[in-house]
Amino acid sequence: MMLRRSLPLTVVLAVTLLVPLARSQDSSPANSPAPLNERRPPNWLENRRDGWGRPVKLPVKGEKSPPAPKRDLSGIWDPGDGGIQALGPAAMPDDGRPEHNPPFTAAGLEALKETKPSNGFRSTLATESNDPVIAGDPQGMPREDLFELRTVNILQTPVAIYLMYQFGRVWRVIWTDGREVPKDAEPRWFGYSLGKWVDDYTFVVETTGLDERTWIDHAGRPHSDKLRVEETFHRLDRDHLELSVLIDDPKFYTKPWIALNKLVFNLEPQTFDVREMFWEPSEFQTYNKLLGNEAAGEDEK
Amino acid sequence: MKGKVLIGLTLGIALSVLSLPLVAHHGNAAYDPTKQINLKGTVTQFIWANPHCVVLFDVAGENGQVVHWMAETENPTTMTNMGWLKSSLKPGDPISIRVITVKNGKPIGRIVYVETASGQRLPGRIVPTDDSGKSAESYK
Numbered sequence: 001m002m003l004r005r006s007l008p009l010t011v012v013l014a015v016t017l018l019v020p021l022a023r024s025q026d027s028s029p030a031n032s033p034a035p036l037n038e039r040r041p042p043n044w045l046e047n048r049r050d051g052w053g054r055p056v057k058l059p060v061k062g063e064k065s066p067p068a069p070k071r072d073l074s075g076i077w078d079p080g081d082g083g084i085q086a087l088g089p090a091a092m093p094d095d096g097r098p099e100h101n102p103p104f105t106a107a108g109l110e111a112l113k114e115t116k117p118s119n120g121f122r123s124t125l126a127t128e129s130n131d132p133v134i135a136g137d138p139q140g141m142p143r144e145d146l147f148e149l150r151t152v153n154i155l156q157t158p159v160a161i162y163l164m165y166q167f168g169r170v171w172r173v174i175w176t177d178g179r180e181v182p183k184d185a186e187p188r189w190f191g192y193s194l195g196k197w198v199d200d201y202t203f204v205v206e207t208t209g210l211d212e213r214t215w216i217d218h219a220g221r222p223h224s225d226k227l228r229v230e231e232t233f234h235r236l237d238r239d240h241l242e243l244s245v246l247i248d249d250p251k252f253y254t255k256p257w258i259a260l261n262k263l264v265f266n267l268e269p270q271t272f273d274v275r276e277m278f279w280e281p282s283e284f285q286t287y288n289k290l291l292g293n294e295a296a297g298e299d300e301k
Numbered sequence: 302m303k304g305k306v307l308i309g310l311t312l313g314i315a316l317s318v319l320s321l322p323l324v325a326h327h328g329n330a331a332y333d334p335t336k337q338i339n340l341k342g343t344v345t346q347f348i349w350a351n352p353h354c355v356v357l358f359d360v361a362g363e364n365g366q367v368v369h370w371m372a373e374t375e376n377p378t379t380m381t382n383m384g385w386l387k388s389s390l391k392p393g394d395p396i397s398i399r400v401i402t403v404k405n406g407k408p409i410g411r412i413v414y415v416e417t418a419s420g421q422r423l424p425g426r427i428v429p430t431d432d433s434g435k436s437a438e439s440y441k
Contacts, residue, residue: 278351
């Protein structure tokens with residue numbers, strides 16, 4: 001009798017406590033903050049300038065791009081808004097939709113509980129986040145591809161391809177000389193990247209040996225020491241490049257999942273100066289003291 | 302009696318746990334995206350910095366009282382792509398500005414657009430809900 005009486009209450013209590021946990025994984029967008037209706041103004045590109053303050057010419061509408069040079073990624077490439085990925089990777093944003101939940105293992109879910117992102121469906125106040133990038137740590141790989149991916153300058157030599165990223169002014173190297181990842185490799189923020197051409201226009205990069213302290217994305221998806229990142233660069237023509245990113249981490253995810261699916265980059269002129277863009281903890285503190293904490297604070301009495 | 306206490310406890314836990322997402326990241330959650338207002342004021346400072354640029358400006362309120370407003374935009378890289386410069390605004394500039402406001406009632410906004418005295422419109426990334434000039438609320 002006692003048990004029968006207390007059962008409904010227990011169920012209510014259990015549901016109450018479990019709903020937020022479930023919502024963080026398989027959640028209804030109904031409870032997420034109302035989205036801001038954001039977009040670029042229609043003519044925004046007309047006033048665009050490079051880091052030197054010089055206007056950037058727009059491509060002529062309808063002009064067909066010539067074919068790409070073979071086995072060549074070099075150039076200054078801009079992914080536009082698609083590379084920002086504030087909610088998490090473009091192909092797997094943390095927006096509460098079930099189809100956007102990566103296939104976590106039990107260990108992956110445990111690790112997820114430890115991350116407190118400042119954006120996405122599980123967002124907390126930026127000042128309360130334990131995002132390593134907010135603290136000043138490097139983004140590392142694969143987050144360099146999956147958050148604030150802005151202009152990338154790609155340089156190519158006979159033995160390597162170098163990528164120089166606008167955000168944080170960091171660079172990485174992808175070796176193409178046939179070497180192997182060193183045995184007992186010390187984990188690195190950007191790991192160890194090896195690349196090869198699978199045809200004249202498609203370059204595939206495999207990165208392993210990644211530091212477990214980094215997050216996969218801005219939504220705080222974790223990774224283990226078993227993470228393998230596969231990037232596919234596909235040169236569509238002279239002026240366009242595509243990038244896809246696959247996450248393969250059998251310890252934290254039951255199967256590989258696509259984080260970025262054919263993000264298109266446009267080729268900038270060779271004279272394009274890439275402006276500086278950093279995450280500056282001191283400026284973040286100033287911003288929070290001035291506005292951020294006030295905006296999130298208690299109601300005006 | 303014990304039952305009422307338990308029900309009260311359950312409801313209390315439910316309310317506190319379910320309300321957590323409502324105080325989420327101030328980037329979105331702090332603002333009411335449905336309400337855009339127009340303001341006219343004078344720039345006191347323009348901070349060109351990460352993570353978001355901020356315009357500080359004074360607005361003459363009721364009874365001649367000056368209200369010190371703040372409005373944020375995006376980071377300098379994004380703003381540069383949208384036609385802004387560090388020199389776009391300076392102290393003393395008269396501006397007309399359209400913002401969405403924070404839910405807590407403080408004079409803080411996120412920029413829809415700014416119009417300078419010369420008539421230049423500097424866009425933010427919020428889509429204007431009403432460009433006819435007949436806004437939901439208007440300040441002098």
